[in-house]
């Protein structure tokens with residue numbers, strides 16, 4: 454088996470007294486797209502910078518295709534890097550921006566021309582070669598930045614919040630472009646830093662969830678979404694309700710039975726084994742909560758918000774547990790303040806409580 458494209462082994466990064474990254478172990482396979490997802494300040498950019506060589510790890514090693522590059526400067530690592538504010542050279546035309554890394558590598562002129570045309574076409578910017586960055590929109594500048602990063606045909610492309618400076622419509626468009634680009638570059642590994650779960654879900658094969666300078670959880674995208682192990686992942690990825698439940702029966706491998714507000718459900722212990730009698734958190738996505746006029750668990754409807762594609766309902770179960778639901782229609786539901794019935798499906802993940810990890 455070939456070595457992973459990227460490997461971080463116990464990488465810690467300190468800035469003075471701030472620990473920005475704590476003993477991160479992470480691998481990215483060849484051609485794989487990994488999203489680093491987490492709230493602001495969780496250490497995502499620092500992890501990416503450690504791969505790029507922009508920060509030096511306090512401890513640990515960084516390997517690219519099996520080679521230890523911890524002591525190499527960024528330009529010797531052969532990576533493509535795109536950051537949120539484009540960072541194009543303002544005094545250079547588009548074609549020269551894209552050619553920069555190729556010329557630095559002393560590639561023959563004719564080949565540089567061909568490569569520049571190839572990558573500019575790839576990002577739909579072939580007609581803009583003669584423009585200066587200031588003559589381009591934000592989205593166009595970001596396309597050029599991606600073309601520049603791809604020009605050297607890097608085995609790994611590092612993207613740090615590449616869409617965050619763009620407006621919502623353009624973000625959607627660029628996300629679709631990035632997906633298409635992935636199809637054209639099946640061998641290029643992608644490390645994608647974002648705090649936007651939608652981008653991570655759309656682009657990544659695997660997601661690494663970060664919090665407070667630590668890796669909370671890493672796994673295939675659909676697994677992290679459907680079977681999160683920790684409360685933090687469940688709430689950050691998909692905004693799950695975290696309902697305090699009591700474990701009634703836990704037969705080992707299979708589903709557990711849990712109790713909440715007098716009702717019992719089957720739940721999947723994704724966070725590890727649970728014992729009967731223990732308290733745990735059930736992760737329930739708002740769109741899986743059913744709300745009706747009667748039957749189910751008794752609750753009170755506290756608020757209704759229209760969200761365009763549907764409605765968000767704030768509820769409170771008897772006993773005081775808050776619960777959020779998303780429904781497509783409120784036809785037939787009583788007014789705010791009234792009592793309703795709530796159903797929660799079997800099979801929701803039973804996650805570990807606490808800081809997560």
Ligand SMILES: Nc1ncnc2c1ncn2[C@@H]1O[C@H](COP(=O)(O)OP(=O)(O)OP(=O)(O)O)[C@@H](O)[C@H]1O
Nearest residue numbers: 468471472473492493494495496497498499500648
């Ligand atoms: N150059 C620096 N000097 C001092 N502290 C830094 C520096 N860069 C980052 N930090 C600190 O390290 C921690 C992690 O920062 P990092 O930029 O990796 O977070 P992030 O998850 O990428 O956040 P964001 O989404 O806001 O960019 C933060 O507490 C930040 O303040």
